[in-house]
Amino acid sequence: MQSFDPELLPSNLRGWVVDIAHRMQCPPDFAAVGAVIAASSLIGARAVVQPKEFDDWQVVPNLWGLIVGRPGVMKSPALGEALKPLFHLQLAEFELHEAAHEAWTLDSKVAELASAEREKKAKGLASKDPAAARSLLIPEVVAAEPIARRFTVNDATVEKLGELLNANPWGILSYRDELYGLLTSMDKQGQEGARSFYLQSYDGNQSYTFDRIGRGTVHIPRICLSMIGGIQPGRVQEYVRGAVAGGSADDGLLQRFGLTVWPDTAGAFVHVDQWPDTAAKAHAWEAFKRLADLQPASDTEPQVWRFDPKAQALYVEWSTHLGQELKLGELHPAMEGHLSKYRKLIPALALIFALLENPDTQLIKEGDLLRALAWCDYLRSHAERLYSAATTPETGAAAGLLRKIKAGALIDSFTPREVAVKGWTGMPTPEAVRKAADLLCDFDWLRRDVIQGGAAGGRPSERYRINPSAKGRAIRAGLPD
Known part of the structure; x- marks a missing residue:
């Protein structure tokens, strides 16, 4: 199993992640995966990559991550630190929304009073001048109620999550400190709809429709969900065994957690008490703010990124090798299903790295794809450890x-x-x-x-x-x- 190499990260995240891991005396894998998932959620469906030169197949870079570790190995604190930029963006958004909503409430009240006054005048004109009365009753255009952008959600029902995604069609991050509860809840009878919703949200560009008595029909044009959380080794082993044994859990949900890491935590502990690296932190947070401000091509269409010629040739070589390996049928079915999801994972990682380092080109360079392929080797070694609970x-x-x-x-x-x-x-x-x-x-x-x-x-x-x-x-x- 490969240990994490900080060179896997773009330069504007590297020092910050290394500093978090050093101060917390935990594997850098925890903060690194948290940082990449945070970046993927900020991009959401605003930018996509078109991996093939002529085919119009597009990949949305919303990714799912799973942090495996025993209690006490600092996985939750490290993950929380990596997601702090999103929490700060959310707090700032709520403050702006509160002020905007107060102003909208006052404007709506004024419009309501004006409408009542016009209606009173219209009553007096109804018999004398019907046309004038009718013109007075035409409602004024009132600004729509402001909606706060959601960066994260922690614990929501599928129906509420659907409402949030309807209001935030470019994507949200679902963060759960302990993912075991969510995973097992979707295995229960009667939760087939919730499971289907989560499976579809991984694509990032599919629509979804709820038909409920009482709520009626709710259509969501796009459900784009990134996801991150932790889980304990014993519980993930139990879940893996059930997921690969067949039945309702054997539908690719677990395999969608492409950024699953299960690092070794043995080694000497060193007491560290030092100030955070403020320069590295500022550099990273600036990159996250830039991603948060990323604009799609239009109100309904994302930016479309492509590989440059060298990256395109490298992608064809890698994709061909992966396809050949999957067709051989020599892998355990669980591992085969996991690697098949790399068809999305690798182009998505390359796009994330390109947006972090070269945000204005709409071209993914060879170096971005090489970094994504290095992640491929690293993540595969952790996936093999994950599925060993079932295979060995x-x-x-x-x-x-x-x-x-x-x-x-x-x-x-x-x-x-x-x-x-x-x-x-x-x-x-x-x-x-x-x-x-x-x-x-x-x-x-x-x-x-x-x-x-x-x-x-x-x-x-x-x-x-x-x-x-x-x-x-x-x-x-x-x-x-």
Whole structure:
């Protein structure tokens, strides 16, 4: 699994993200993914990339990210820091909207009084001069009620989210500190409509129509949603196993989280107490403000960006290689589905990087695409770790079993059945425990003893002995933390 290289980020975000990670003593992956998702949400559907030279297929750069980490590894604080520019933009927007709405309320009241006065005059003229009375009753044009632009939303029903997207057709970021609740809620019976809504919102350029008794019909011309949140390893492993086992969850929802990172968090902790790098922060926030001010080509059409000749040739080479790999059928179906979403992810990342570094050209350069392809390799390694919960479940179970051993939760010489009854994550059956324990035997953490039946016969039994040096020893390579 690849560690995060700060060079993956454009120069105007790099120093800021590195500073956040250093001060919080957490992997830079957390803040980096948060920053890229924040940028993608600000662009939304205002700009799109047309990856092919002649085909009119367009990619909207709204992306979804998932931060995987145990409690206490600072994933939420790092993510919150990366999203702060959006929170500040939202606060400023609410303040402007409050003033504008107060003015609109006063103007509406004045218009209402004027209308009442004209109606009074019209009554007096109705019998004498009907034409004049009719002209007095023509309503004056009143400005529409001002609507605040929404940058983020935290917890909203699908119906309310639809209303917000109807008022903000260029896109919104959905931020959930813990995404597990949202993911599992959409697996429940009766939530098929919500699941369909989220699936469609990932495209960023599709319409959606609600038909509800009481609410009537609500048509949304464009639903464009970016998404980011955190999740704990045990919960994501549980969800992955369910998502790839078939059924309603096996519909590509999980695979849409292209910016999923699950970094290692082991290593020495260093106490850091220093001022933030204000220059790096200002540089990054200026870039976010510029993206927030990005204007589409018209009220209904986005800017259309294309690859320059060198980037176009590179894209064709990469796209051809990806298509060939997917057609071979050698990948696990879950991983195959995940990589198929890179057809959107990579052009979208290239567009985001181009808008951050060369915002006025409407051309994506070779360097922008090379950076996106470097992200492709990095993210793929994390996706392989994510889906290993389903493709090689014994690896995650072995790591969990080892943690229990190190914590003293298991006595020496145990049987798989004794562990299975404890209900630990990833080890629901004796067979699952046996596979995990056998893997630990390969790494010399355990020794498997087969005890033959007694003089009266009987089936042999198996017990696992703990290596005395296991407790307190670091987890060896090959077993994820």
